[in-house]
Amino acid sequence: MSELGEVLKKARLEKKMSLEEIQDVTKIRKRYLEALESGDYNVLPGKFYIRAFIKNYAEAVGLDSEEVLKYYHDEVPAVETVVNEPIPARKPKRMRSASSEKFGKIGFTVLMWCFIGLIAFAIWYYFANKEADPVENGNGNGKQITDNSVAPKVTPTPTPVITPTPTPTVGPVSITFVEKNGRDNVFLVSPMKDTYSLKLTASGGASWIEVYEGGKNGTRLHYATMNDGEVLNFDVTKDVYISMRYAGYIEATLDGVVIEDEDIEKARILLKLDTADVEDTTTAE
Missing domain, CATH: 2.60.40 (Immunoglobulin-like)
Structure with a gap:
């Protein structure tokens, strides 16, 4: 048992209070109170809880919590400060995604106009060839177009496939x-x-x-x-x-x-x- 734990336990016994009564007053679990009295701080949920538990225990048994912590500060484990560092490289990724989306829109516009141009060229080619064929009616010098004449074939232009721009993912918080x-x-x-x-x-x-x-x-x-x-x-x-x-x-x-x-x-x-x-x-x- 640590010296600090003996002081807390002695003050509790002088107040004629059980650990269950201390638990009701401080809202600290009984096994944590026993750990404080025995000096076994490894049982506690975290180092930053230790000072608060000691403070609440001391006040419950009528001791000056600040004086107790000051006098027995060597027995209290130091609190480790944990700083969560933000995840880097978040801004450049968003900037690249915006540029990709911009170029995707430009590419879609170019493909659309190319498709319209191909259709217009096919229509022009069809009518231009049709008007160029000679038509003679019974003079024997030309070829007469019959119902069996075959119109030039127009090769359909394949529809361009547009690849959607991927949505940028957001990293963990x-x-x-x-x-x-x-x-x-x-x-x-x-x-x-x-x-x-x-x-x-x-x-x-x-x-x-x-x-x-x-x-x-x-x-x-x-x-x-x-x-x-x-x-x-x-x-x-x-x-x-x-x-x-x-x-x-x-x-x-x-x-x-x-x-x-x-x-x-x-x-x-x-x-x-x-x-x-x-x-x-x-x-x-």
Whole structure:
């Protein structure tokens, strides 16, 4: 048992509280509380949860959480900062697709006019040969055209096959932390797409959830408690604002990519769509 774990356990026993009572107060699972008391931090779901769990445990047993973290900071594992790098080479690909589409339209126009020209030439050739044949009526010097005369054959011109321009594909979503604006954590979502799939999954407990499309003051999509095991799915086309109470019980993903947030007590997340790709592509065209 670690020294920090002994302090927490001693304070709990002095309060005459069981681990089940601490679990009800802090909403932290009992096995995680036992891990804090024994100093076995590998049991916890992630390093960025450890400080929050210790803080909530200390406050539940009447200790000054800041002093506890400050005094025993050597025992608390450091939090690793993970930065999701955006996928490169997205803009040049869109520019090449636009050029291909432009040349495809020009090629289609040229083929269409060539086809019309061939048809006009065939019609002219037919009537020109017909008028050039001599017609004599009974003088014996010319050939009289009978009903058995065969008109010149016109070889049909094959219809040109137009190959459609392939639609440019959009790569996987990248979610990058940008800044902390007040109590809101702002993330940048790229590349730009018509629709994104937002999924919220509750596991281990209940949490109050608010979801708005179009930013913090946008259209409300959800405003209720999510129970353990419940799953919510939304198709969004604009910026998304998510507010979660007891966020440690919620896993939030956008197009399958997990949205990481260090605040497990109450998370406020703003997902801003990266419109730079669209603006740069429009300028290039």
